[in-house]
Amino acid sequence: MxxxxxxxxxxxxxxxxxxxxxxxxxxxxxxxxxxxxxxxxxxxxxxxxxxxxxxxxxxxxxxxxxxxxxxxxxxxxxxxxxxxxxxxxxxxxxxxxxxxxxxxxxxxxxxxxxxxxxxxxxxxxxxxxxxxxxxxxxxxxxxxxxxxxxxxxxxxxxxxxxxxxxxxxxxxxxxxxxxxxxxxxxxxxxxxxxxxxxxxxxxxxxxxxxxxxxxxxxxxxxxxxxxxxxxxDQQAATLGQACFRPGMIKSTYGTGCFALLNTGEERVDSAHRLLTTIAYRLDGKTTYALEGSIFVAGAVVQWLRDGLGVIEDAPSTQELAGRADPEQEIVLVPAFTGLGAPWWKPDSRGAIFGLTRNTGPAELARAALQSVGFQTRDLLESMRADWSGTPDVLRVDGGMANSDPAMQFLANIIGAPVDRPEVTETTALGVAWLAGMKAGICGGMDDFAKGWALERRFDPTMKDEERDHRYALWTRAVKATISV
CATH class of the missing domain: 3.30.420.40 (ATPase, nucleotide binding domain)
Structure with missing residues (x-):
């Protein structure tokens, strides 16, 4: 069947x-x-x-x-x-x-x-x-x-x-x-x-x-x-990642990026401008979540391709970014349609900081990929402040999750392991399981959770001093973007 x-x-x-x-x-x-x-x-x-x-x-x-x-x-x-x-x-x-x-x-x-x-x-x-x-x-x-x-x-x-x-x-x-x-x-x-x-x-x-x-x-x-x-889609990915226990968190990298933290039957109201939302409701029982929403993730790669014309397709972003000058500290704030959580500035627009005469497509490609990691850290910092049960492991999925360099930088900048599952089509997987469970074809939560399989874990390798320095550059860039 x-x-x-x-x-x-x-x-x-x-x-x-x-x-x-x-x-x-x-x-x-x-x-x-x-x-x-x-x-x-x-x-x-x-x-x-x-x-x-x-x-x-x-x-x-x-x-x-x-x-x-x-x-x-x-x-x-x-x-x-x-x-x-x-x-x-x-x-x-x-x-x-x-x-x-x-x-x-x-x-x-x-x-x-x-x-x-x-x-x-x-x-x-x-x-x-x-x-x-x-x-x-x-x-x-x-x-x-x-x-x-x-x-x-x-x-x-x-x-x-x-x-x-x-x-x-x-x-x-x-x-x-x-x-x-x-x-x-x-x-x-x-x-x-x-x-x-x-x-x-x-x-x-x-x-x-x-x-x-x-x-x-x-x-x-x-x-x-x-x-x-x-x-x-984001709740479907939460289901597809088997984030059924309070404290489990996933982040999906599609056009935007969305991180959901399962808080169980408890509705947690954020003091740091995250969203309180429903993770899922099964048999009339509601499970809540804290969510952080980033408007531009994979869309920044589309901008490199369609807006600037510096890449022919999304996979070539990795190779181009790998040629970037390590001495240049370019920061791209991709606020093309405003800034989401935790800033919530709809009128902000994108900006690039740190340009030099030698800045080229490679440096822009690297800054584009890294912007997703920086924005994710913004979300996780707010989640940790709102809910003491926030875990130390982040499950990831979506198209950009297939990029090893992007996921390694993500682990580096958040200072925590990043787990990529064998099946990264988690949005589709989540609703397939819902339909199969309702039809009596698939098992319940416990059986589904046992089937979740790790494809690769990315452990952080960046030193604390460098991590803090890079995140400070990002934070200053965002604040400067907002002030314009």
Whole structure:
């Protein structure tokens, strides 16, 4: 029996078929364009998300009989669509988009953040779905009137795909709902007060289910297949890394970087501007996490390729960075769409410090890779300050985790071991396990955790003096970027 995991990301959609022992068998992937209509704006064409999903599902599953489907997705991205036609009324506004920054400022100035954080665990920021949705309702002609009549539906990408796959089932899961800035994570329901504050009609919101649940069935493969597991990409990676015990932490390096620390049944409110979120909910039992979000990780490599043209493909970044002059201390702050945790400065933009006449592509490539390690240390420093149970080992996954130099620098700059698993497709693995467990094909948490296997551990080799010096350069660079 086989399981199909759909991994709908920011720049591509993938589908992976796993066997009953959760070993990957076949994979298909399609890239699609991002659109940047103005500075700080990032959009997707929703039909690109749907068509790429349908294509990779068909390709990956063509030689297999699929028993159940799991879906994982880019979080916070907003889609608003017509309930009759299933067609979006505007482009999707991507999680990276900063167009609502001034409105978020006004909410903070009006003293709204404390109430929103108490309910949702989130800070007021354009990153989250709520203000994006409000923008669509306000700016798309007739959208608000149609929403109030019940003609439109809102969802994050998982919800939009489920609607398309099932022919009209309007649901989401708790880990996507909790990233909208509209969901009360203590009460486990949409927050009526916040919806009223932002003038969002609650009838457009989807039903919220556990991560392993019956989300509907699809016949897109030519036969009926149930969708039984759904999780936002970072929570899916937490599951895929088997971070089931309080104190376990993972960091995923995709377009952005996201570190989640399992805090168990305890909701921990951060004093250092991290996010309190839901890691997963199974059988009605909620497990919480502290999360640190970095907006630019793998995207900095894309910038080297597409923006500067200094590399032809992502893997060549390592070789280029290896030729960098060790005497040059170049620091790149990749705030292309603002700074995430723990700074939360949406209006900041990228900057490079320490340039010399001899600085070239190699030094920029090295600084780009190292920026991911520096940002991760920012997150871990805040986590350690918020929760005394923060561990000394970091589990990593995502595309950049395959870079040995990047992971070695990460271990060096955080001063702790970095563990890379044998299966780095942990987002897809996490939802495949959810679907398989719900279908009765796979075992529970204990069995899944026993199957987690280490591919390589990176131990820190940098001396404390050098580590502290380099991190001090980074901190000064970030503060200088913020002050501009």
């Amino acid at each position: 086989t399981l199909l995991a759909i991994d709908q990301g920011t720049t591509s959609t993938r589908a992976i078929v796993f066997d009953e022992k959760l070993r990957p068998l076949t994979k298909a992937q399609r890239e699609f364009p991002q659109h940047f209509p103005r500075s700080g704006w990032v959009e997707h064409v929703p039909s690109d998300l749907w068509e790429s999903t349908r294509a990779v599902m068909t390709e990956a599953a063509k030689d297999h009989r699929i028993a159940a489907i799991g879906i994982t997705n880019q979080r916070e991205t907003v889609v608003l669509w017509d309930r009759k036609t299933g067609e979006a009324v505007a482009n999707a506004i991507v999680w990276q988009d900063r167009r609502t920054a001034r409105y978020c400022d006004s909410l903070r100035e009006d003293g709204r953040e404390e109430a929103i954080t108490k309910a949702t665990g989130l800070l007021i920021d354009p990153y989250f779905s709520a203000t994006k949705l409000k923008w669509l309702l306000d700016e798309v002609p007739d959208a608000r009137a149609r929403a109030e009549k019940g003609e439109l539906a809102f969802g994050t990408v998982d919800s939009f795909l489920i609607w398309k796959l099932t022919g009209g089932t309007h649901v989401t899961d708790v880990t996507n709902a909790c990233r909208t800035m509209l969901y009360n994570i203590s009460k486990g329901e949409w927050d009526a007060d916040i919806c009223a504050m932002l003038d969002i009609p609650m009838q457009i919101l989807p039903e919220v289910l556990d991560n392993a649940a019956e989300f509907g069935t699809t016949d897109i493969l030519g036969y009926e297949v149930p969708i039984l597991g759904v999780a936002g």
